[in-house]
Amino acid sequence: MEHRLANTWWMTVNEKKFIETTLLSDLRIDGRRPFDYRRLTIKFGRDDGSSEVQLGQTHVMAFVTSQLVQPYRDRPNEGTVSIYIEFSPMADPSFEAGRPGESAVELGRIIDRGLRESRAVDMESLCVIAGKLVWAIRIDLHILDNAGNLVDAANIAALTALSTFRRPECTLGGEDGQEVIIHPPEVKCFTF
Known part of the structure; x- marks a missing residue:
């Protein structure tokens, strides 16, 4: 860019x-x-947490994944959201393969700030055990074609992928009640 x-x-x-x-x-x-306006097309992937957005000729794919991690000390009851962007050299001649350039970092910051300030993700709902385990959400954005309005296309891709993402169900068990058991997606856990 x-x-x-x-x-x-x-x-x-x-x-x-x-x-x-x-x-x-x-x-x-x-x-x-x-x-x-540019024509907007949204396709949802077969897997939860994936989407493909085409805004005009700009094309972005998004994937959301999660893993359990220790929380930050200053936010023991909140999970995290991280944005990773890959600019394909085929998407635009100015993009280079390898490490993310300034453009990718800047775009990632814009998307991250938009998600945080809009509170699109409830960070406290990502807490499993306060001070010990929280969900870390990772949003991977792949820029496949850049024909303008990349910020909007990437934002829409991130939000649509988040809207279909379901973090794994987990329960606490074990002798001390502090062992986390992660259940496969087909298993639904109900508490009464």
Whole structure:
């Protein structure tokens, strides 16, 4: 993204003229009018916690997983949510394979902040044993095609994957009542 933005300052005369003509004709490059939305398509995966979003030509896949971890000391009753983003070099020529670049880190922060500030995930509901075990939720976002509006597409993908995610049921057992038993998805636990 940063590389792409940097290149917008160095336009040829023909590129500038094309943009001016397009703006004056009330059309965008993709044929939409100035206030037309991109077409949104959401597909839910076979597995819980997965989705595929296409916003215009931008394409993002999301997967949500969880694991039991120790909570942070300053938040012993809250679980965690982490965002991981993979930019495929095939999605955009400016993306590089390997370690996440500044663009991926920035996009991850935007998605993370949006989820936290909107309270889309109840962090206290992720607590299993206060101060000992909480659920750590991981959201993996794979950018498959970048044709603009990546923040919205990634946010929608993260939220739709979260909406279908079901953390595993668990109960406490053992002699001291502090042993966590994780049940498979097909087993439903009821407490009365």
